Amino acid sequence: MPPNYLKIAGGTVYDPRHGVDGQVRDLWIADGKIVDAPRDSKVRPSKTIDAAGLVVMPGGVDMHCHIAGPKVNVARKMRPEEKRVAPPVERTATTHSGTMGSVPSTFATGYKYAGMGYTSAFDAAIPPLAARHAHEEFADTPCIDKGFYLLVGNNQYIMRAIQEREPARLKAFLGWLLSAAGGYAPKIVNPGGVEVWKQHPSGNVDDLDTRVDYFDVTPRGIIRGIAQAADELKLPHRVHIHCNNLGLPGNWTTTLETMKALEGFGGHLTHIQFHSYGGGSGDEDTFNSKVVPLADYVNAHSNLTVDVGQVLFGETTSMTGDSPLGYYLSNVYKTKWFSAETEMESGCGIAPIEYKNKNLINALQWAIGLEWFLLVDDPWRVVMSTDHPNGGSFLAYPQIIRLLMDRTWRRDALASVHPLVRERSTLADLDREYSLYEICIITRAAPAKILGLDHKGHLGPGADADITIYTPDDNPQTMFELPRFVIKGGQVIVEQGELRESTFGKTLHVTPDYDKDVEADIAKWFEDYYSIRFRNYPVGEEYLHEHETVPCQ
Amino acid sequence: MPDKKPSTPAAPSIVADVACTGCGCVCDDIDLVVESGRIAEARRACTLGEAWFIGQADPSPPACLIEGQQAELADGIDRAAQILASARYPLFYGLRHTSSEAQQAAASLADVVGGILDTPTSTHHGPWGVSFQGVGEVTSSLGEVANRGDLIIFWGVDPVVSHPRHFERYSLFPKGMFVPRGRQDRTVVVVDVERTASADEADLFLEVPRHRDFEALWTLRALAADCQLEPQQVLEATGRPLADWQNLMDRMKRARFGVIFFGTGLAMTEGKHLNSEALLAVVREMNAHTRFVAKTMRGPGNVTGAENVLAWRTGFSFAVNLARGYPRFNPGEYSADDVLARGEADAAVIVQCDVSEDFGDQARRHLAAIPHVVIDHRPTETTRAATVAFHTATAGIHTGGTVYRMDDVPLPLRPALASPLEGDLEILERIEMRVRQLQSSAAS
Ligand code: SF4
Ligand SMILES: [Zn+2]
Numbered sequence: 001m002p003p004n005y006l007k008i009a010g011g012t013v014y015d016p017r018h019g020v021d022g023q024v025r026d027l028w029i030a031d032g033k034i035v036d037a038p039r040d041s042k043v044r045p046s047k048t049i050d051a052a053g054l055v056v057m058p059g060g061v062d063m064h065c066h067i068a069g070p071k072v073n074v075a076r077k078m079r080p081e082e083k084r085v086a087p088p089v090e091r092t093a094t095t096h097s098g099t100m101g102s103v104p105s106t107f108a109t110g111y112k113y114a115g116m117g118y119t120s121a122f123d124a125a126i127p128p129l130a131a132r133h134a135h136e137e138f139a140d141t142p143c144i145d146k147g148f149y150l151l152v153g154n155n156q157y158i159m160r161a162i163q164e165r166e167p168a169r170l171k172a173f174l175g176w177l178l179s180a181a182g183g184y185a186p187k188i189v190n191p192g193g194v195e196v197w198k199q200h201p202s203g204n205v206d207d208l209d210t211r212v213d214y215f216d217v218t219p220r221g222i223i224r225g226i227a228q229a230a231d232e233l234k235l236p237h238r239v240h241i242h243c244n245n246l247g248l249p250g251n252w253t254t255t256l257e258t259m260k261a262l263e264g265f266g267g268h269l270t271h272i273q274f275h276s277y278g279g280g281s282g283d284e285d286t287f288n289s290k291v292v293p294l295a296d297y298v299n300a301h302s303n304l305t306v307d308v309g310q311v312l313f314g315e316t317t318s319m320t321g322d323s324p325l326g327y328y329l330s331n332v333y334k335t336k337w338f339s340a341e342t343e344m345e346s347g348c349g350i351a352p353i354e355y356k357n358k359n360l361i362n363a364l365q366w367a368i369g370l371e372w373f374l375l376v377d378d379p380w381r382v383v384m385s386t387d388h389p390n391g392g393s394f395l396a397y398p399q400i401i402r403l404l405m406d407r408t409w410r411r412d413a414l415a416s417v418h419p420l421v422r423e424r425s426t427l428a429d430l431d432r433e434y435s436l437y438e439i440c441i442i443t444r445a446a447p448a449k450i451l452g453l454d455h456k457g458h459l460g461p462g463a464d465a466d467i468t469i470y471t472p473d474d475n476p477q478t479m480f481e482l483p484r485f486v487i488k489g490g491q492v493i494v495e496q497g498e499l500r501e502s503t504f505g506k507t508l509h510v511t512p513d514y515d516k517d518v519e520a521d522i523a524k525w526f527e528d529y530y531s532i533r534f535r536n537y538p539v540g541e542e543y544l545h546e547h548e549t550v551p552c553q
Numbered sequence: 554m555p556d557k558k559p560s561t562p563a564a565p566s567i568v569a570d571v572a573c574t575g576c577g578c579v580c581d582d583i584d585l586v587v588e589s590g591r592i593a594e595a596r597r598a599c600t601l602g603e604a605w606f607i608g609q610a611d612p613s614p615p616a617c618l619i620e621g622q623q624a625e626l627a628d629g630i631d632r633a634a635q636i637l638a639s640a641r642y643p644l645f646y647g648l649r650h651t652s653s654e655a656q657q658a659a660a661s662l663a664d665v666v667g668g669i670l671d672t673p674t675s676t677h678h679g680p681w682g683v684s685f686q687g688v689g690e691v692t693s694s695l696g697e698v699a700n701r702g703d704l705i706i707f708w709g710v711d712p713v714v715s716h717p718r719h720f721e722r723y724s725l726f727p728k729g730m731f732v733p734r735g736r737q738d739r740t741v742v743v744v745d746v747e748r749t750a751s752a753d754e755a756d757l758f759l760e761v762p763r764h765r766d767f768e769a770l771w772t773l774r775a776l777a778a779d780c781q782l783e784p785q786q787v788l789e790a791t792g793r794p795l796a797d798w799q800n801l802m803d804r805m806k807r808a809r810f811g812v813i814f815f816g817t818g819l820a821m822t823e824g825k826h827l828n829s830e831a832l833l834a835v836v837r838e839m840n841a842h843t844r845f846v847a848k849t850m851r852g853p854g855n856v857t858g859a860e861n862v863l864a865w866r867t868g869f870s871f872a873v874n875l876a877r878g879y880p881r882f883n884p885g886e887y888s889a890d891d892v893l894a895r896g897e898a899d900a901a902v903i904v905q906c907d908v909s910e911d912f913g914d915q916a917r918r919h920l921a922a923i924p925h926v927v928i929d930h931r932p933t934e935t936t937r938a939a940t941v942a943f944h945t946a947t948a949g950i951h952t953g954g955t956v957y958r959m960d961d962v963p964l965p966l967r968p969a970l971a972s973p974l975e976g977d978l979e980i981l982e983r984i985e986m987r988v989r990q991l992q993s994s995a996a997s
Contacts, residue, residue: 201844
């Protein structure tokens with residue numbers, strides 16, 4: 001029996017992984033995967049999508065967003081005022097209802113990603129102790145494949161292993177933790193700084209060499225230690241780093257030092273926009289862009305990749321595993337503030353926030369994000385993100401695409417923001433325009449590659465049949481906002497922005513090989529310090545539902 | 554779905570590390586000794602926990618009653634679905650003694666039929682929920698308190714009675730990383746309207762007259778900001794001399810990691826959400842001086858899970874109205890007790906919750922007058938009066954799933970016994986399936 005083929009006929013195909021730049025091709029799909037065209041020319045597909053004149057790309061991959069777990073859910077509870085005025089997501093015969101605002105409910109999140117042509121998304125900050133919760137929300141987030149990164153940069157077991165100079169124990173623990181929690185990658189957030197915050201009023205670290213009390217380690221040591229362990233475990237996405245001093249004037253030197261602290265190990269620096277500021281600390285009048293020297297360093301060091309964390313003007317919610325940052329923001333913006341520490345592991349801060357185009361700092365943040373897109377030479381190493389919802393909603397991606405593809409529109413936008421931005425950043429001088437091919441790289445091909453997802457972000461045989469088909473338009477924002485078709489795992493789920501079918505979507509996770517001898521020591525650690533039993537910590541397979549282990553290699 | 558039903562062996566066996574849902578502490582270190590199909594012993598459980606585990610040994614009630622008469626389960630499912638499919642404004646309430654998986658199924662059903670969806674949060678912690686939305690909250694997991702807390706304040710809560718192992722596991726006695734000598738390294742303060750059993754364990758007990766919580770907390774806020782206060786005014790407002798509050802504030806500022814645990818004693822007295830708002834504000838402001846967190850003490854069952862499930866599925870954690878086809882939120886207006894008391898709901902589904910404790914007379918009278926479905930793990934007044942009643946297996950005893958501790962830490966339930974009864978999850982899913990059939994045949 002030949003398989004049930006779906007054929008996408010005659011589309012203008014973009015598949016950067018295979019160097020395909022807008023060529024007219026047919027795609028064949030069977031059993032949820034892209035396959036070679038059948039040899040026997042008499043074989044007919046059971047369904048054909050006529051894509052003549054349409055643009056065909058792999059489904060979008062969001063490698064850094066906040067869509068599930070305790071922090072996101074608290075933000076939902078905390079912001080009814082936003083949800084009341086947002087357009088509702090109504091129930092249909094095949095879909096559940098939901099709410100929007102900057103932190104949409106789970107079903108709404110899945111539908112909206114799919115509606116925009118994104119078929120995979122990764123939550124960037126889950127406390128391992130709450131992994132079970134994140135998986136429960138994932139089970140209620142349809143249409144997209146998803147995974148999450150585990151907060152490890154202030155994990156006390158890891159800090160102790162570094163303090164005691166036991167890299168093998170660190171490595172084994174990291175392997176155990178990722179497996180036990182069903183996580184995808186290790187995430188470092190303000191390494192050491194959250195632990196200092198837990199110990200001292202308004203506490204934080206100043207730079208990479210500040211010593212953390214009690215554990216006697218430094219942020220540099222934490223970054224270096226975890227990067228090495230991740231490398232030895234051969235994790236598909238080595239380590240995802242939110243640097244120290246996020247948002248503070250003058251933080252660019254910390255960011256540069258973080259890049260150096262990796263000592264050549266692979267590392268991804270996230271929402272780099274928030275970490276690229278010049279100026280004196282505490283002196284907002286000198287705030288300026290330092291993208292040029294940082295992008296130069298990234299351009300010259302192939303072990304580094306970044307996503308941007310673009311800021312959009314308007315109201316949103318800031319949510320972070322960086323507790324001292326949450327405190328700082330809530331004091332700056334004089335807003336309500338949520339903070340929660342998770343024992344042995346991490347912190348969390350949430351505050352409403354508004355970016356205004358006439359505010360110099362906010363306007364500079366906006367410009368700095370765009371500079372990053374335009375100053376990294378190799379699009380395979382810079383990824384689209386808003387750090388949803390921190391810089392703005394993921395739904396702003398089409399708008400950012402237009403800013404990158406249309407320099408006239410970008411200039412007009414620049415003219416509408418605080419005038420000093422032209423002096424304090426290089427944005428006015430940047431003429432670069434992204435091509436569709438490059439947009440395809442930064443929104444799907446590159447994030448898939450950086451995540452080590454061999455079966456995503458491209459259209460070669462063996463890839464998941466996650467495909468987005470767009471109607472070309474002179475305005476790229478229009479084009480990317482309203483895909484003609486979205487295909488998830490070989491099923492057409494969206495037509496002209498309307499959800500046709502709600503698929504489940506699978507959970508992507510890793511199960512690295514690690515030295516099992518470590519478990520006795522971890523069990524003892526749990527007995528001494530955790531408030532739950534060791535045996536109740538690992539997340540059972542029943543929480544993973546449809547899932548796939550991505551190999552470590 | 555995590556829902557394994559082990560076969561019951563004859564020889565005594567031990568199911569280890571079971572989570573207890575007898576109160577919001579959700580102690581997960583209980584060893585259950587199972588003998589001839591019943592729980593003979595619940596090791597490490599407190600008396601409340603023992604009552605929860607061992608009280609389950611009753612013979613199984615009938616799986617389904619229609620108007621008080623024993624009925625086939627399938628008929629009960631059908632009748633329940635008919636009630637919901639023809640209701641204009643159905644109400645869903647409860648979700649206390651169940652897994653978050655079943656809570657998801659209930660939320661799904663409420664969405665499909667478009668009703669009110671509400672939980673005991675509304676009746677017990679609604680004011681807290683509202684003040685949380687106003688000022689936020691600075692909080693932590695209970696293990697942080699165990700490892701760091703050196704000043705522990707209980708305000709309007711008597712854990713010795715309501716949360717018997719709280720002291721042992723989280724707040725007083727654990728020898729933690731930064732408080733290695735346990736109790737000796739901590740100062741314990743109880744604030745309440747009368748001397749309680751917990752007050753006897755405290756280093757300092759502050760008796761405050763009824764309905765003066767707000768004034769007391771406001772005094773602390775002022776002292777935190779070093780405001781000069783008029784002693785006579787403070788005495789009149791709070792019933793205690795200024796020096797007592799100054800003494801407490803000095804301790805709070807000296808603490809390295811302070812915590813205030815508060816209960817319904819604070820949230821539901823006069824002033825309601827102003828009380829909890831004042832408390833959350835004091836705790837927030839203390840962070841200018843030291844580290845300080847607050848934590849509400851939740852009662853039995855999985856109320857915290859229900860809040861989480863409702864929040865991620867609808868965006869709102871209680872008092873949700875799905876009648877227009879999408880979620881709306883308005884505590885008071887859409888709270889179950891009010892919706893019933895105003896006579897608005899024309900059908901109801903009560904899931905795993907004894908409403909005699911939660912609803913006022915008027916609400917209960919209206920409930921009795923409308924067709925309603927009750928899903929419970931044990932026979933109660935409510936199941937007996939129901940139009941359709943389902944008796945189910947018990948979450949955490951017979952079925953698995955997830956429970957959320959009062960600090961949002963999710964824990965697995967480990968079933969120790971088999972039950973001939975269906976779980977509530979299955980019942981809810983079957984009702985939804987039948988409702989969808991009825992809806993689509995009505996549409997075509
Ligand atoms: S303290 Fe609460 S959770 Fe712990 S055993 Fe007692 S009733 Fe159960
Ligand atoms: Zn982020």
